[in-house]
Structures are given as structure tokens and as C-alpha cells.
Amino acid sequence: MRLPSIRSATACASGGLLNLGVVLSLYAEYGYPMPGLDLGGIAFALTLLAAGGLPALASAHTGLASPAVGWLALLGWTAMRETTTPAPEWGELGGYVVVSGDLFVLDYATAWPVWLSALAWIGAVEFAFRRYYGVGDGRLRGVAARVPARRQALGVTVAVAGPFGVALGAHTLAQGVSPAPAALLVVATVVLGGTAAAAVPLLFALTRGLVSPALLGCWLLGSTVHVSVFGDPDSPVHLLLLGAFAVGLVLVGLLEGALRGRFGGGGAADDPATRER
Numbered sequence: 001m002r003l004p005s006i007r008s009a010t011a012c013a014s015g016g017l018l019n020l021g022v023v024l025s026l027y028a029e030y031g032y033p034m035p036g037l038d039l040g041g042i043a044f045a046l047t048l049l050a051a052g053g054l055p056a057l058a059s060a061h062t063g064l065a066s067p068a069v070g071w072l073a074l075l076g077w078t079a080m081r082e083t084t085t086p087a088p089e090w091g092e093l094g095g096y097v098v099v100s101g102d103l104f105v106l107d108y109a110t111a112w113p114v115w116l117s118a119l120a121w122i123g124a125v126e127f128a129f130r131r132y133y134g135v136g137d138g139r140l141r142g143v144a145a146r147v148p149a150r151r152q153a154l155g156v157t158v159a160v161a162g163p164f165g166v167a168l169g170a171h172t173l174a175q176g177v178s179p180a181p182a183a184l185l186v187v188a189t190v191v192l193g194g195t196a197a198a199a200v201p202l203l204f205a206l207t208r209g210l211v212s213p214a215l216l217g218c219w220l221l222g223s224t225v226h227v228s229v230f231g232d233p234d235s236p237v238h239l240l241l242l243g244a245f246a247v248g249l250v251l252v253g254l255l256e257g258a259l260r261g262r263f264g265g266g267g268a269a270d271d272p273a274t275r276e277r
Contacts, residue, residue: 004061011060012053015068019052020045022079026105030087044109051112055119063140064130067123074115078108081230104230111229113167117160118225121198124160125205125214132209153206157199164221165195171228172239186240193242197221200249210260213253220245 004012027034035041052071059068081104088101108115130137131147148156169191177183201217204210220242227238 004057008057008060011068012057015056015071016049016051016053019071019075020048022075023048023105023109026079026082030082030105031090032088032103032106047112048109051116054116058120058123062123062127062142064123064126064143066126067119070119070122071115074108078104102230107229111171114164114171114229115225117164117167118221121160121164121202121221122218124156124202125217128202128205129209129211129214132205148206150207153203156206157203161195161198161202164198165191165193168194168224168228168239189243190239193239193244193246194224196246197224197242197249200246200253204249204253204257208253208257208260210253210256212256213249216249216252220249 024034026032035044052075055067055071059065081102085102085104088099088103091098127140127143128147129135130140131144147153169187172190173183173187177186197220198217201210201213204213224239224242
């Protein structure tokens with residue numbers, strides 16, 4: 001693993017500053033409470049810098065397109081929604097701040113662990129397919145030269161899918177779960193279901209190059225991020241179904257694997273010599 005180049009470091013800094021600048025500009029334009037110069041405000045700024053810088057660094061350092069493209073698309077969508085919908089109306093009631101309207105940029109800025117871990121997942125899927133099928137893999141750099149062996153693929157899958165499940169569970173807990181005694185069970189279900197829903201298609205992609213579970217996984221994770229981050233925070237019911245979706249992805253993967261075995265088809269990584277040992 002080589003160290004990031006000056007180009008990669010520049011991309012990282014540019015991405016972080018762009019993310020911070022867009023978010024703070026939207027905060028100022030639409031009356032969001034601006035972070036101060038205290039520890040909370042500094043931490044807020046640093047997380048925005050990191051959340052924008054890491055996808056840019058990943059793409060510049062590895063040649064994977066999806067982390068930076070996905071982040072820019074999400075940032076652009078957030079800015080578009082913020083500027084084309086009615087501005088939120090802020091007020092105070094009984095000493096509490098109350099707001100009416102959608103808070104797209106606030107949701108984006110505070111739920112960064114969810115969408116950042118989803119970008120890591122899509123980057124891993126892109127790596128799997130480009131190495132497995134040899135699609136532009138000569139332009140990849142700073143990553144494994146071959147598709148990982150099956151044991152290593154399991155480790156990669158856990159390392160990528162686990163943070164997504166944990167981030168989703170933490171976000172659900174932060175939004176509030178009622179009744180309170182059920183919070184632990186709900187959060188544990190979300191963590192396990194989110195991890196499984198991300199792990200199944202990624203493991204199929206890394207080990208067998210299966211396409212259909214990954215395509216459905218992209219839709220599932222994208223929908224989950226959209227609804228969880230920008231949707232109704234009072235209804236986590238959809239998150240409780242992620243485990244069932246994961247089972248469905250297993251069945252889809254087994255079906256595609258059976259069809260491939262019957263009619264043929266595969267990538268360069270089907271040759272054991274092309275895998276890491």
C-alpha cells in the first residue's frame with residue numbers, strides 16, 4: 001500500500017473544503033443555526049472536512065470512481081433540494097427551538113457516517129467487478145492487484161459492511177426509538193440487518209462476481225440511505241426489514257450462480273491463479 005501522492009492529498013483537501021463551504025453556505029442562506037467557535041463547532045467543521053475529503057482521497061488514490069462521484073452526486077442533490085423547496089421556518093416554543101419544513105442540509109451534515117459508509121461499500125463493489133472482469137483494472141492503483149481469496153474476501157466484507165450497519169443503528173438511536181425499552185432490540189436488529197444487507201451482495205461480488213445481488217444491493221442501500229437520512233425519522237420500520245432483504249439477496253445470488261453454472265459465464269477471477277493467496 002503506497003502513501004497518498006501530492007495529487008491525492010490535494011484532492012482530499014479540495015473535497016473537504018468544498019463540502020465545508022457548501023454546507024456552511026446553505027446554513028447561512030436558509031437560517032440554520034451556525035456552529036460557533038467552541039469545541040462543538042470545531043468538531044462539526046472537522047467532520048465536514050473529513051466527510052468530503054475521504055471520498056475524494058479514495059478516488060484519487062485508488063482510481064475508483066464511485067466514492068467521489070457518489071459523494072458529489074449526494075452533495076449536489078442535497079443542495080438542489082435545499083434550494084428548490086420552501087425554506088424551513090424557525091421559531092421557539094417553551095424555550096425549545098421548533099422548525100417547520102425539510103432540513104436537507106442539516107440531515108446531510110449530521111448523518112455523514114451513514115452515507116460515507118455506503119460510499120465505502122459501493123467503492124468495494126466497484127473494485128470487485130473491475131478486478132473480477134478486468135474492466136479498466138489497469139488504471140487501479142494503491143489497491144490489491146487481484147481479487148482477494150475467499151477467506152480474505154470475508155474479512156473485507158465484514159470490514160466494509162459492519163460500519164454501515166453500526167452507522168445505521170447509531171443514526172436510528174439518535175433519532176429516538178419509542179417505546180424506550182424496545183430501543184436496544186430495535187437498534188440491534190437494525191445493526192445486524194444493515195450489516196447483512198450490505199455484506200451479502202459484496203461477498204457475492206468479491207468471491208463469484210455475481211451481478212444481480214450487487215445491483216439490488218445498490219438499490220437497497222441507496223433507498224435505505226435516502227429514507228433514513230432524509231425521510232421520516234419517526235418510522236424506522238423499514239430498517240427492521242433489512243434482514244429479510246438480505247435473505248432475499250442470498251436467494252437471488254444462489255439463483256444467478258446456478259444459472260451461470262448451467263449456461264457458463266464468469267470473469268478472469270474464476271481462474272484461481274488470478275486470486276490473492
